[in-house]
Amino acid sequence: MEVFGHMQLTSVLWVLAGVVVLVNVGLGFLVMCPRCKVISSNLVRLPENAVKRGEIVLTFDDGPDAYVTPLILDQLDKYCAKASFFCIGKKAVAHPDLLAEIVRRGHSIENHSYNHRNLFAFCGMRKLTIEVLATQQVLNLANNSVNPRFFRAPFGFRSPWLGFVLRQLHMQHVAWTRRGYDTVCHNSDLVFRRLVHNLSAGDILLMHDGGSASTVTGQPVVLEVLPRLLECFEQHDLHSVSLPMALDNSGF
Incomplete structure (x- = not known):
């Protein structure tokens, strides 16, 4: 027994x-699933109203970068396009002039954590709060005392606690619809094809002004892809706007 x-x-x-x-x-x-919505609220596409207006959002992560960011701003100006820049807090501290320039040209600056930790997804609530709040304080100064509303976790990997932290701060996590892997792929043609495959209004595209891979000529991939992408938008009557522009006009 x-x-x-x-x-x-x-x-x-x-x-x-x-x-x-x-x-x-x-x-x-x-x-480890950036586009998953099970853990917490996660925006991967724009609302239907933005789709009807033919809007699309370009997002740039891991900046600002002293060389790449100004060139991206110039390219966006050429096509009268707006975008959202998910900035790393410690880089923002090093380049306050670039933050101010991004805002001055009509784009939005958003929160991408302060240190961009490799193990961000495994941080506890206290560390998550510090990472988000420290970056909010930096970006607030450059953003006319307005706190960014949107956050993107490093690599898109989210702790189960992150949703709670963001709700307390009245923020929304934003992932992406499609990406080109421009930090690891040195072939600008391949990055471009990935971004435009099944492209449609309402998409949120992920690129990088910080840490972009280089082509064989030494040019950052993002600088070769972006003009082609903006041309593609014009050909398909898509309007590149920032996240606040798309979502404010959709009652989000």
């Missing part, structure tokens, strides 16, 4: 261990 009872207990323990493993594997998958 004791042996039978011991076998039952052992079986239960194995089942519980299996459940724990499955839960952790499932949670790990959700954390």
Whole structure:
């Protein structure tokens, strides 16, 4: 009888261990899935009203960069396009003039954490709050004392606690509809094809003004892709706007 009872207990323990493993594997998958909406609110496309207006949003991560960001701004100006720049706090501190210039030209600056930690998704609530708030303070100064409303986690990987932190700060997490992998791909043609594949109004595109890969000629990939992308928008009657422009006009 004791042996039978011991076998039952052992079986239960194995089942519980299996459940724990499955839960952790499932949670790990959700954390590492940038476009997933299960963990918390996550914007991957624009609302229907923005779609009807033919709007699309270009987002640039990991800046500002002293060389690339000004050239991106010039290219956007040429096509009368607006965009949103998800800035790293410590880079923003180093380049306050670039932040001010981004805002002056009619684009939005948004929050991409202060340190862009590789293990950001595994931070506890206290560290997450510090990362977000420290960047808010920096961006606020350049943004006419207006706090950015949108946040994007480093690599798009989100802690289960991040949604709670953002709700407390009245912020929204933004992922993307499609990306070109311009930080790791040196082929500008391939990056461009990835971005325009099934492109449509309402898309949120991810590119980088910080850490962009270089082509064989040494030119940042993003600088070769962006003019072609903006031409493509014009050909398909798509209007590049910033996140606040698209969402404010949609009652978001």
